[in-house]
Amino acid sequence: MGISKREMGIVVVMLTGVVLAVLNQTLLSPALPAIMADMGVEQTTVQWLTSGYSLTEAVAISLSAYLIGRFNTRQLYVGGFVIFTAGSLLAALAPSFPLLLAGRVLQAACTGAVMPMVFTVILLIFPREKRGSAMGIISLVIGFAPAVGPSVSGLLVDSVGWRALFFVVTTLSFAVLIASAAMLRNYGEFRRTKLDLPSALMSALGLVCLLYGLSSLTSTVNVLVNIALIAGGILILGLYVRRQLKLPEPMLNVRILGTRKYAIAVSAIVFLQAVLIGSGVIMPLYVQGVLGHSATVTGFLMLPGAVAGALVGFASGRLFDRFGARKTLLPGALLMVLAGICLIVLSDSSPLALVCLAYTLLGVGLQYSTTPLN
Template sequence: MGVGRKELVMVGVLLTGTLLAVLNLTMLSPALPAIMSDLGVDATTAQWLTSVYALVEAVIIPLSAYLVGRFTTRQLFITALSVFTAGSLAAAVAPNFWVLLLGRIMQAACTGAVMPMVFTVILLVFPREKRGTAMGVIGLIIGFAPAVGPSLSGLLVDSVGWRALFAIVTALGVVVVVLAACLLRNYGNFARTSFDKLSVALSTVGLVCLLYGLSTFASTTNMALTLGLIAVGIVLVAFYVRRQLKLPEPMLNVRILKTRPYATAACVVIIVQAALLGTEVITPLYIQGTLGFTATMSGLAMLPGAVIGAFTGLVSGRLFDRFGVRKVAVPGVLVAVLGASGLARLGIDANFITVVLTYTTLVIGLQFTMTPLNTWGVNSLDNRVIQHAQGLSNTMNQVAGSFGTAVLVSVSALAPLVAPGAPAAEQAYLGEHMAYCTTFGLMCVAALVIIFLVRNRPAAAAGAVAATPTEHGEEPVDYAAGISGVAVDATTGESWDQARTYTAAEVMNREPVCAADTATMAEVIRLMDANQTSGLPVVSASGDLVGFVSDGDVASYLGKTEIALVDSTLLNGYRYIDDEDAATRLRELMGLSVMAVATRRVISVEATTPVDEVCALFAAKRIKKVPVVQDGKLVGALSRRNIMRSLVEAIDLLEK
C-alpha cells in the first residue's frame, strides 16, 4: 500500500473509530421496542433516539472545517472519541429516557465533528498512487457495519438486554481512545477557517423547533404550542437561508439550488431518505409489536436489504456511467414503489418471509435510485461549487432523515384518533399500516418527479455527427466492423471479395519501445518523449508483459486529486482535494518506480488476433494502443496509426 507499519497502525485506529460510529448508528432500530417497554415511553418519544442523531450531525457537520483547522488531529480525534464514549456510558446506565437521549446527542455531535477529518487524514497518509485503493477499503468497512449492526443488535437485545448495546460500544470506545493516545500522531496542516455564529444559531434553533413540532404533532396535549414551534422553526430556517444568500462566504451555498437538475435530484433524494429512515424505525416496531417476533428476528429481517443494497449502489453507479440516469433511476424507483406497496398491504398476521421480501425490495429500489440521482445532480453543477453541493446535500439528507422518522412515527401515533374503540393491538397495527401507506405515498411522489423531470443530458456533438451522413451522402464507415470480408464502392455499388485477412502480427510494430519494470518514472517519461509515444508496455527481465504506462497515467498523477465517497449509512458524502503544489507532485512522480504508476491489468491481444477484432477493441475500450503478446511475451505493439496504414494497404488491394 506504499506506507510504513506505523502509518498502517494509525490508519487502523482511525478506521476502528469510523466503524464504531457507523455500527453505533445502525444497531439501535431493533432495540427501540425494548427501550420503549423498559423506560415507559411511546413510539413518538422513542423515535427521537434516531432522529436526533441525524439532526445533531446536520448542525455539527458544517462546523467540521472550523474544528479541523482549530485543533490538531490528536486533539480532535481523542477528545471526540472520549466524549463519544462518555455518551455511550451515559446511555448504558441511563435511569430514564432523557439521559439516554443526552447520550445519543453526545455520540452524534462527536461523529459529525470527527468523521470528515478521519476520511481526509486517512487519504493523506497514503501516497497518491494508492489513494484509490485506500478509498475502496474505507467503503468496504463502512458497508460492513449496516449489514451486521441490526442482526447483532437483535441478538444482544434478546439475550442480554438493550443496555448491552451501549455497554459494548463504551468498551470499544475506551479501547479506541487508548490506542489513539498511544499510536495516533498529528497529520496534515489544515488552514483555520471561521464560521458565522448567527447562521449556526438560526439553523440549530430553527431545525430543533421544526422537528420537535412535527414529532409531537400527533400526541401533543397543547396543539397551539406545537403549531407555534413549527411556525417558529419555518421562520428561523427561512432567515437562515436568507442570510446564506447575503454572506460573501456562506456556510451553505443555497444558490446552487437554482440549477434545476441538482434541485430536482436533491428533492427526490430528500423524499427517499425520509422514507428509508422512517421505515427503518417502523419495521422493527411492526415485526416485534404486531407480529410478535423477537428482536433477533427483526434484525435478521433487515439484513438482506443492507447486504444487497450495498452491492446495488455499486452496480447502479456503473450502469449510470453506461446508460445515463433515466434508464437506471426510473426502474429503481418503480422497484421501490413496488416494495412500498407491499409493505402497505401487510396484514396484522403477515408471514415473516413476506415482510423480509417486501422490505428488501424497497431498500434495493431506493439504493438503485439514490446513487445515479446524486451523481446526475452533482454533474450538472460547475466544478467550482461542487464542494458547496457536498455540504448542502449532507445537511439536507440529515434533516430529511430526522423529518422522515418524526413524520412516519407521528402518523403511526394517529391510530387512536382514527379507531378510538379498537383494541390496543389493532391500534398499533393500524398506526404502522398508516405509516407504511405514507411511505408508499412518498415513493409515488418520488416516482412521478423522476419520470417527468429527470432526463439524460443531450448526446455530445461528436456523437451526433457520427450518426449523420457525410457531405457526399454516404453513411459513415464503421471500421470496427472489420477489414476482411466484402468491401463496397459507394459510388458504383460494385463489390470485391477481399483476398486476405489481416492479423495483429502482420500490422503491428515489431520493434516496440518498452520500459523495464525496474525503471523510474523519470526514465520512462524521457523515453516516451524521445519516441513521441503516448504509452509504453512494461516488461520484466525475461520479456513478460507486466504492465502498461500511458501519458494519461502521468497526467492523472500530476493532476489535482479529488476523491469522493458517498456514505449512505450516515447520509454523508466525503470529498478529499489535495493541496500539494504541482512542483511537489512532479518531484514525487520522478522518483517512483514505473510499476507504482503503471496499469498491471493490461489490455493486450494475441499475435494471431484478426485486425477487425482489434478495431472493435479500440472502439469498445476507447484506447489508442495495445501490446501484442505471444505466450505471454511482448512481441509487438499495435496502435491506431498502424491500423490506418493497414487500411491504405487494403484500399490499394481492393482497387487492383
C-alpha cells in the first residue's frame, strides 16, 4: 500500500495493542455470571464492569485531543500500557468487587486515551485512496479478538475460574508493553491544546450521573433519586456543550456536529456501540441464567457471529472504497433488522440454533455497518 517498513512496524505494534484492548472487553462477557456468584453481587452491580468501563473510556476519549498534543506517540502508547497492565493485575488479584471495578477503570482509561491516537496515526500512514481498505484490514484484525475471546473465556471460566482471564490479559499486556517500548517510534506532529479542567470535570460528572441514573432506573428503590440523577446529568452535559461553544480552544469541538452528515454518522456509531455492548452483556446472562447452559457453551455460541463479523468488516471496507457509505450501510442495516426479529421471539425454551443465528446476524450487521462509518 506504499508505506515503509518503519511505518508498517508502527501499524503492527499499535494494532497488537488494539487487539488486546478489544480482547479484554470481549473476554469478560461469558464470565459475568461467575463473577456475580463469586463476589456475591447482583446483575445491576456486575454490569458496572462493562458500563463503568464504557463510562471511563468515554471520559478518557474526551481528553484524548489534549493527551495527543501533550505527549508524543511513543510516550502516550507506552505510558498507557503501563496503566493497562497495572489495572489488569489489580483485577486479577482483586479480593472485592470495588477493587475489581477499579482495575477495569484503569484498563478503560488506557483504552480511551490510546485508541483515538492509534486510529489517527494509522489513517495518517495510509494514503487517502486506500483508507477504506485499511479500515477493512483493521476491522479484520480487530475482529479476531471477539472471534476467539468468548470461546476462550468460556473454557477458562469453566476449567480454571474467571480470575484466569485477567492473568492472561496481564501477561499479554506486559508483552505488548515490552514490545512497544523496544520497537515503537514517534510518528506525526500534533497541535498542543490546553486542558480545560472545568470541562473535564463537567464531562465526567455529567456522564456519571446520567449512566448511574439510567442503570439504576429499574430499581424500585429511590426512583425519584435516579430520575434526578438523569436530569442532572443531562443538564451538566448541556452546560458542558455550551462551554465548548464559547471556548476559543474547546476540549471537544462540538461545532462539527452542526455538519449534517457528520452528526448522522456519530449518532449511528453511538447506536451501534450501544447494541454491541448491550448484546455482549445480555447474551451470556440469557444463555447461562435463563437457558441454563455453561460459560463454555456461551462462548462457542458467540463464536460464529464474531468470526463472520470480522470477515464482513474486511469486505465492507473494500466496498466502501468502491461504492461509498450509503450502499455499504444498507445490507448491514437489513441484517440487524432480521437479527432484531429473531431476538424478539427468544424465550426460556428457545433452541440454541436460533440464539446462535440471531447473534450471528447481529454480529455481521454490526460489522458491516460500523466499518464505513469509521
